[in-house]
Amino acid sequence: MPETTGRATPQLDDLYRDILLDHYRKPRHKGHLDDANRKADGANPLCGDQVTVEARVSADGRIEDVAFTGTGCSISQASTSMMAAFVYGRTADEALAAVGTFQTMMLTGEAPPDEVGDIEALAGVAKFPVRVKCASLGWKTLEQALKDRTVDASAPVTTDEGKE
Amino acid sequence: MMRQSFNYGTDANVHRVYDLDAIRRDFPILKREVNGKTLVYLDNAATSQKPVQVIAELTRYYRDYNANVHRGVHTLSQEATAAYEGAREIVARFIGAKDPCEIIWTRNTTESINLVAHTWARANLVAGDEIVISEIEHHSNIVPWQMLRDDVGVVLRYIPMLQDGTLDMAAAKRLIGPKTKLLAITQMSNALGTIVPVAELAALAHAQGAIVLVDGAQGVPHLPTDVYAMGADFLAFSAHKMLGPTGVGVLWGRMELLEAMPPFMGGGDMILSVTMQHSTWNDVPHKFEAGTPNIADTIAFGTAIEYLEALGMEAVRAHERELLDYALDRMVDVPGVTLYGPIDRSIRGGVVSFGLEGVHPHDIGQVLDSYGVAIRAGHHCAQPVMARLEIPATARASFYIYNTRAEIDALVDAMREVVRYFGGVHA
Numbered sequence: 001m002p003e004t005t006g007r008a009t010p011q012l013d014d015l016y017r018d019i020l021l022d023h024y025r026k027p028r029h030k031g032h033l034d035d036a037n038r039k040a041d042g043a044n045p046l047c048g049d050q051v052t053v054e055a056r057v058s059a060d061g062r063i064e065d066v067a068f069t070g071t072g073c074s075i076s077q078a079s080t081s082m083m084a085a086f087v088y089g090r091t092a093d094e095a096l097a098a099v100g101t102f103q104t105m106m107l108t109g110e111a112p113p114d115e116v117g118d119i120e121a122l123a124g125v126a127k128f129p130v131r132v133k134c135a136s137l138g139w140k141t142l143e144q145a146l147k148d149r150t151v152d153a154s155a156p157v158t159t160d161e162g163k164e
Numbered sequence: 165m166m167r168q169s170f171n172y173g174t175d176a177n178v179h180r181v182y183d184l185d186a187i188r189r190d191f192p193i194l195k196r197e198v199n200g201k202t203l204v205y206l207d208n209a210a211t212s213q214k215p216v217q218v219i220a221e222l223t224r225y226y227r228d229y230n231a232n233v234h235r236g237v238h239t240l241s242q243e244a245t246a247a248y249e250g251a252r253e254i255v256a257r258f259i260g261a262k263d264p265c266e267i268i269w270t271r272n273t274t275e276s277i278n279l280v281a282h283t284w285a286r287a288n289l290v291a292g293d294e295i296v297i298s299e300i301e302h303h304s305n306i307v308p309w310q311m312l313r314d315d316v317g318v319v320l321r322y323i324p325m326l327q328d329g330t331l332d333m334a335a336a337k338r339l340i341g342p343k344t345k346l347l348a349i350t351q352m353s354n355a356l357g358t359i360v361p362v363a364e365l366a367a368l369a370h371a372q373g374a375i376v377l378v379d380g381a382q383g384v385p386h387l388p389t390d391v392y393a394m395g396a397d398f399l400a401f402s403a404h405k406m407l408g409p410t411g412v413g414v415l416w417g418r419m420e421l422l423e424a425m426p427p428f429m430g431g432g433d434m435i436l437s438v439t440m441q442h443s444t445w446n447d448v449p450h451k452f453e454a455g456t457p458n459i460a461d462t463i464a465f466g467t468a469i470e471y472l473e474a475l476g477m478e479a480v481r482a483h484e485r486e487l488l489d490y491a492l493d494r495m496v497d498v499p500g501v502t503l504y505g506p507i508d509r510s511i512r513g514g515v516v517s518f519g520l521e522g523v524h525p526h527d528i529g530q531v532l533d534s535y536g537v538a539i540r541a542g543h544h545c546a547q548p549v550m551a552r553l554e555i556p557a558t559a560r561a562s563f564y565i566y567n568t569r570a571e572i573d574a575l576v577d578a579m580r581e582v583v584r585y586f587g588g589v590h591a
Binding site: 011012015016021024046047048071072073074075128131134 | 199523524525526527530531534542543550556557585586
């Protein structure tokens, strides 16, 4: 029988870290940019997770502003919020490097040695392989937006290779 | 939602339908621990658990009489053939079919439906002919007909779903017309539990000279089923949702239809004779069963059906109805809950699709799993249903013969933990 006091199981608390739930409840940078020059859509249709990432990147490659909209599970939405908070004000190259750091963290389950702020809280997702695609969606969508250098969305990014 | 009150007595484990404790002893997996809690398996619409009798028959085949069927004169092959063909007789009896030769073995319901789409439909339908299905179909009863539409030019029409998950019968009467050549309809919705009035729809279709295919994947495991009473011309279902192994499906068809149909796949066992120029086809059902079949699993499926027959499908239905009543009455009190599916419980199987305000179904499923409660979260391979409800997904609890009211209590307690865990979130 479930306990009636305290948080759920320790394992679950590893997935739903307080900081992650905080980003889910109070997403950062949620909304649209009027003057975005980078944009990409991401969708995992089987889950129903969906995000759109917009950014304004300056001529010298700095992410002056970033925003996202979306719906989906707590992991997908919180991870996208944490991504936006992290890349805001950094250069596009730093942001792309952070995508790589994030992906490594999903493989190893270990927080990276570098200072990555709240993102470290996502390390616990790696223990739940079916949720890695949820956490990855916003990051892959950012990567697409920065690499494609286009405002017009092409085919949505997906991290969902599974089936249902 | 309408509330109905039932007197359950004081002991949540008192069941009047059959000896539940004895049944649960036959399912060793139910003693398993998951995340430190006793497993509460409520994902039966996805697949059922297997009793020791079925597991033992699988082992017995491989240990004692493993041989290929329909080939050997030796003792083992004869024993294997007798058991394999014996399963056909058991299935025929179970669904009220007249002739065991009308039972065709496939891999699953999906393959059974595809078999009809590839053989009967391509031999009998031409461009402009209409196929009527419904919005509550599983993808396996949608996609084969869309593929046929793209190949042949048939027209696909959908009986709409009403908000409570039942079918719009007035629309059905309009949609089923002189151009209708096939009605392909589910017996029970896997996503919402809706029990479809198949006999009523079949009568409409037959009045227009159409053929009726029933997707029994969800219905046959849970409801007393008689192919003639329901007015089916074809019935498709799977072993794995009714105590049997994975990898075995059934297509039942009326013999005159099956005899007139071309074969499905070519190869051994489906032929009478082969020359280098051409081949002649074996009789029904072997005409549709090319190659060495899934012998062990098919035989064990017969054992699974005998288990259900011993309980009686009326009792199975009564047990699940009792669980459904108990579950709906308890779940409706969870804060922020939305319950989907028919309000009239007499036309609803043991399936409860639900949502919790501000919590995505995958998060519900994740938290429930941490309490050992296994449910399904997603679109349940019924995306048109989700589109009609304007939601991406639901969480779904589904019951079977071995589930208890105590397990539903565990589900409801875990649901309350989900609400507490994600409390105050409004997505």
